[in-house]
Amino acid sequence: MKKRYETVVVGGGIIGASIAYHLAKAGIKTAVFESGEIGQKATRAAAGMLGAHAECDKPGTFFEFARASQKAYQRLEAELKQISGIDIRRRDGGILKLAFSESDRERLMQMAVLDSAEWLTPGEVYEKEPYAAKGILGANFIQDDVHVEPVSVCMAFAKGAKLSGADIFEYTPVTSIETGPGAVTVKTASGEAEAEHAVIASGVWSGVFFKQLGLNKRFYPVKGECLSVWNEGIPLNRTLYHDHCYIVPRHSGKLVVGATMKPGDWNEQPELGGIEAVIKKAKTMLPEIEKMKIDKCWAGLRPETEDGNPYIGRHPENGRILFAAGHFRNGILLAPATGAMITDMILGRPVKKTWEEAFQAERKEAVNR
Numbered sequence: 192m193k194k195r196y197e198t199v200v201v202g203g204g205i206i207g208a209s210i211a212y213h214l215a216k217a218g219i220k221t222a223v224f225e226s227g228e229i230g231q232k233a234t235r236a237a238a239g240m241l242g243a244h245a246e247c248d249k250p251g252t253f254f255e256f257a258r259a260s261q262k263a264y265q266r267l268e269a270e271l272k273q274i275s276g277i278d279i280r281r282r283d284g285g286i287l288k289l290a291f292s293e294s295d296r297e298r299l300m301q302m303a304v305l306d307s308a309e310w311l312t313p314g315e316v317y318e319k320e321p322y323a324a325k326g327i328l329g330a331n332f333i334q335d336d337v338h339v340e341p342v343s344v345c346m347a348f349a350k351g352a353k354l355s356g357a358d359i360f361e362y363t364p365v366t367s368i369e370t371g372p373g374a375v376t377v378k379t380a381s382g383e384a385e386a387e388h389a390v391i392a393s394g395v396w397s398g399v400f401f402k403q404l405g406l407n408k409r410f411y412p413v414k415g416e417c418l419s420v421w422n423e424g425i426p427l428n429r430t431l432y433h434d435h436c437y438i439v440p441r442h443s444g445k446l447v448v449g450a451t452m453k454p455g456d457w458n459e460q461p462e463l464g465g466i467e468a469v470i471k472k473a474k475t476m477l478p479e480i481e482k483m484k485i486d487k488c489w490a491g492l493r494p495e496t497e498d499g500n501p502y503i504g505r506h507p508e509n510g511r512i513l514f515a516a517g518h519f520r521n522g523i524l525l526a527p528a529t530g531a532m533i534t535d536m537i538l539g540r541p542v543k544k545t546w547e548e549a550f551q552a553e554r555k556e557a558v559n560r
């Protein structure tokens with residue numbers, strides 16, 4: 192007999208796991224089908240910055256959505272610990288976006304008007320982080336842009352979903368999704384399931400389902416290469432950030448250093464040249480990093496869309512199908528708000544009109560970022 196669910200989620204990265212958690216907690220009988228293991232693709236590669244300010248250039252719908260998701264983490268941290276027993280390893284301290292040139296300074300000072308961002312003079316920066324590179328012209332300090340450990344968050348969502356009754360099937364790739372009048376049929380390598388709704392949350396691999404379901408939306412990978420090093424020597428309490436590169440001090444004592452941006456590269460192995468480029472940028476922010484011991488290197492594929500914004504919402508012609516994919520550089524940050532928004536849509540609860548319009552598949556314009 193076919194298994195029957197109210198909702199099937201395709202993909203068990205942080206986005207699929209958050210959706211399953213929010214749905215199962217709301218009493219919806221949910222299943223997740225995951226090709227491999229939970230949280231082992233882009234989610235595992237991420238640094239875990241909740242960079243609502245760091246990743247947005249201006250206020251607007253995207254920033255508002257990102258900020259709501261960032262705030263949701265404050266509640267989720269305790270809730271996930273209580274429900275799943277897993278600590279998401281949030282680390283306070285915030286982000287210092289360093290200015291190395293006059294144009295950096297001008298751009299960053301304009302952004303310091305966003306709430307929770309504050310412009311610091313070089314002296315104020317060195318008071319906070321004495322080992323930041325000499326010669327900077329100041330920094331934008333964003334206290335609320337804390338970080339978490341992405342795999343821990345994903346595992347906590349998945350375990351929380353399971354404890355609320357969801358079924359999670361690993362090593363079960365979905366091969367096709369067919370829609371009929373009464374249900375959606377989700378075909379996997381090891382059988383079929385029927386559901387009221389299916390949610391496509393397969394990261395950069397979502398394009399194949401969009402195509403099957405009649406939507407011509409391209410997804411492409413933007414490969415990011417990273418490394419981690421052991422910091423046994425110097426105090427560093429805040430993430431240092433410049434020109435899309437960052438040094439993130441984890442609770443473990445490791446520093447996560449990232450990341451390259453290589454559009455169109457589907458290969459998930461880090462290359463020496465990529466790691467070399469990341470190390471070079473890291474040394475400009477934190478010269479002392481040169482002496483630190485390498486822990487490991489890795490790479491992951493950011494799921495990018497045509498306009499850089501995620502698709503979160505219903506299929507324009509088939510209300511049984513929903514999308515939650517294409518979170519590009521910000522899937523860790525946006526996971527809570529995405530899970531809540533998809534759950535609200537499935538339950539018929541009100542959803543912010545501006546968010547619905549900005550992230551729907553057939554949108555007219557990209558929202559500001």
Ligand code: FAD
Nearest residue numbers: 202204206226233234238239240365394415521522523524
């Ligand atoms: P994924 O984590 O890739 O999960 C998709 C899942 O779908 C995979 O597990 C895959 O196996 C599964 N799947 C695919 N096809 C099928 C199928 N046919 N059937 C079943 N399952 C399928 N974001 C931040 O917010 N902060 C950061 O600091 C940050 N740093 C990053 C650093 C790097 C180097 C990279 C690469 C990304 C970073 N990101 C960051 C972005 C973030 O990692 C992604 O936006 C996020 O992980 C996307 O989550 P996802 O669940 O959509 O995709």
Ligand code: GLY
Nearest residue numbers: 415449450520521
């Ligand atoms: N958000 C950091 C990255 O994508 O590298």
